[in-house]
Amino acid sequence: MSGNKIYKPKAISGFPEWLPETRLVEQQWLDHIRKVFESYGFCSIETPSVEELDVITAKGEVDKEIYVLERLHKEDGGKEARLALHFDQTVPLARYVAQHFNDLVFPFKRYQMQRVWRGERPQAGRFREFTQCDIDVIAQDTLPLHFDAEMPAIIWETLSSLPGMENEKIQIRISNRKILMGVIQNELEIPDDDGVANIFRIVDKLEKVELEEFLKNLNNEILAHNPNCLPKQIERFVELLARLKNLSDESIDTQLKVLYALIEQAERNPLTIEGLRDLCIVLESLKHLPVGAVVADLSIVRGLDYYTGTVYETTFVDDPGYGTICAGGRYDDLASSYINKALPGVGISIGFSRLFARLHEQGKLPVGPKSPADILMVLPSDERREVATQTAQTLRKRGFKVELFHSGSKLKRQMAYAEKKKIPYVWFPPFEDNSEHEVKCMESGEQSKADPENWTTDE
RNA sequence: GCGGCCGUAGCUCAGCUGGUAGAGCCCUCGGUUGUGAUCCGAGUGGUCGCGGGUUCGAAUCCCGUCGGUCGCCCCA
Numbered sequence: 112m113s114g115n116k117i118y119k120p121k122a123i124s125g126f127p128e129w130l131p132e133t134r135l136v137e138q139q140w141l142d143h144i145r146k147v148f149e150s151y152g153f154c155s156i157e158t159p160s161v162e163e164l165d166v167i168t169a170k171g172e173v174d175k176e177i178y179v180l181e182r183l184h185k186e187d188g189g190k191e192a193r194l195a196l197h198f199d200q201t202v203p204l205a206r207y208v209a210q211h212f213n214d215l216v217f218p219f220k221r222y223q224m225q226r227v228w229r230g231e232r233p234q235a236g237r238f239r240e241f242t243q244c245d246i247d248v249i250a251q252d253t254l255p256l257h258f259d260a261e262m263p264a265i266i267w268e269t270l271s272s273l274p275g276m277e278n279e280k281i282q283i284r285i286s287n288r289k290i291l292m293g294v295i296q297n298e299l300e301i302p303d304d305d306g307v308a309n310i311f312r313i314v315d316k317l318e319k320v321e322l323e324e325f326l327k328n329l330n331n332e333i334l335a336h337n338p339n340c341l342p343k344q345i346e347r348f349v350e351l352l353a354r355l356k357n358l359s360d361e362s363i364d365t366q367l368k369v370l371y372a373l374i375e376q377a378e379r380n381p382l383t384i385e386g387l388r389d390l391c392i393v394l395e396s397l398k399h400l401p402v403g404a405v406v407a408d409l410s411i412v413r414g415l416d417y418y419t420g421t422v423y424e425t426t427f428v429d430d431p432g433y434g435t436i437c438a439g440g441r442y443d444d445l446a447s448s449y450i451n452k453a454l455p456g457v458g459i460s461i462g463f464s465r466l467f468a469r470l471h472e473q474g475k476l477p478v479g480p481k482s483p484a485d486i487l488m489v490l491p492s493d494e495r496r497e498v499a500t501q502t503a504q505t506l507r508k509r510g511f512k513v514e515l516f517h518s519g520s521k522l523k524r525q526m527a528y529a530e531k532k533k534i535p536y537v538w539f540p541p542f543e544d545n546s547e548h549e550v551k552c553m554e555s556g557e558q559s560k561a562d563p564e565n566w567t568t569d570e
Numbered sequence: 571g572c573g574g575c576c577g578u579a580g581c582u583c584a585g586c587u588g589g590u591a592g593a594g595c596c597c598u599c600g601g602u603u604g605u606g607a608u609c610c611g612a613g614u615g616g617u618c619g620c621g622g623g624u625u626c627g628a629a630u631c632c633c634g635u636c637g638g639u640c641g642c643c644c645c646a
Contacts (some may be wrong), residue, residue, distance in 0.1 A: 227646085526605050
């Protein structure tokens with residue numbers, strides 16, 4: 112042992128890991144999410160952690176911090192396809208759908224819960240390795256708007272019923288990119304993609320910067336792309352944004368009234384009208400959710416450029432600055448880099464790690480035992496190992512999780528072990544050939560005779 | 571990638587203007603005979619992030635470096 116270099120163990124920033132008691136809750140969360148997704152008929156797929164770099168960057172957005180793989184002992188000069196860790200699950204999905212096109216049934220409804228990697232600077236709630244839970248629906252040629260409404264409904268059901276999330280106030284904000292896109296293109300007369308994207312980016316920051324600065328940025332950007340744009344037109348644009356702000360506490364019906372009024376005013380702008388109508392249809396289908404669960408908000412546009420219609424963003428109501436815990440949207444054309452077919456889709460992704468880490472940090476997770484075991488089987492002495500083993504096996508066959516203590520040490524030690532791991536029951540097999548089984552409830556301290564063949568926790 | 575703050579025991583930290591390292595928690599053992607959490611006692615554990623400089627002497631001052639953290643960019 113001497114002379115060995117000891118590397119001081121430390122957490123790698125941005126790569127979270129949990130103690131067993133927290134991991135147990137994390138698994139409950141994943142099981143819960145999986146169950147809700149499957150209850151809506153979504154199937155599970157898993158894609159490799161890596162894709163070819165060319166596949167990942169096919170869409171042209173290289174602004175993401177992507178981890179590229181390198182072999183330690185790669186041959187000099189040998190040519191290899193460059194592999195990279197995926198930074199989301201949408202790009203791998205597009206590749207997957209294109210690749211297995213003939214074997215899939217459309218609309219293809221799948222969920223995917225995997226880790227993704229981004230080499231950005233870690234911060235609170237922002238990791239370099241994290242888990243996302245995605246649901247997407249991919250259709251051939253046309254995708255019914257009904258799915259745009261199903262996404263937030265599923266998300267609300269999932270998030271509001273996670274263990275520990277019961278009292279968290281969250282809100283799903285929805286918009287449709289066509290609304291602003293129509294205004295930008297037809298009224299502000301800025302047709303180029305760059306201009307639209309830049310203006311979207313500024314709109315996205317509405318809540319993060321001072322109003323004065325926001326208006327200044329917006330003005331500058333609009334005038335940069337269309338110097339002839341009149342102040343009046345810009346004013347109308349800002350007004351439109353304002354009409355769909357601060358409706359967080361309003362019912363869907365109230366929100367719809369505002370939207371219908373906007374449709375009336377949006378004559379000669381078919382794209383904007385289409386967006387507003389789509390948004391109305393989506394909201395109509397979400398009336399069953401509690402007031403405040405879902406709100407229309409035109410400042411939601413999402414940074415990613417592949418969204419073409421509905422967009423979603425979910426935050427904590429009392430702490431929007433923590434960032435988005437769930438987001439997504441509709442994209443008309445994602446797989447065109449991989450297959451010559453029209454495959455529109457709509458999807459949403461839970462930022463699992465960000466959400467989980469926040470609840471953990473605030474001590475709001477129902478963190479319990481350090482072990483999944485229901486029962487600790489006492490080993491009275493090494494001579495009694497056989498009866499203890501058999502008793503444990505009997506109880507396991509009846510569905511209990513049983514850990515057999517590893518040595519015939521003092522009972523004090525065995526009890527303390529159960530206590531530390533918070534194993535709820537301690538079982539005492541017969542200490543002598545003619546004595547009886549006993550079981551002790553660690554919480555109440557009660558101990559009584561028991562039969563391994565028919566004992567239950569109700570006793 | 572850019573800027574602010576911080577780096578002492580496994581954890582949370584103390585150590586004032588330089589004089590060779592401390593507390594609490596955790597952990598281990600003990601308080602005899604078949605029973606945990608409390609209580610009491612004892613013990614393990616630190617090249618004070620790393621490298622250099624100033625000094626008789628540095629955890630303490632200076633420089634560099636690495637790491638962490640917060641904000642910006644961007645995003646789940």
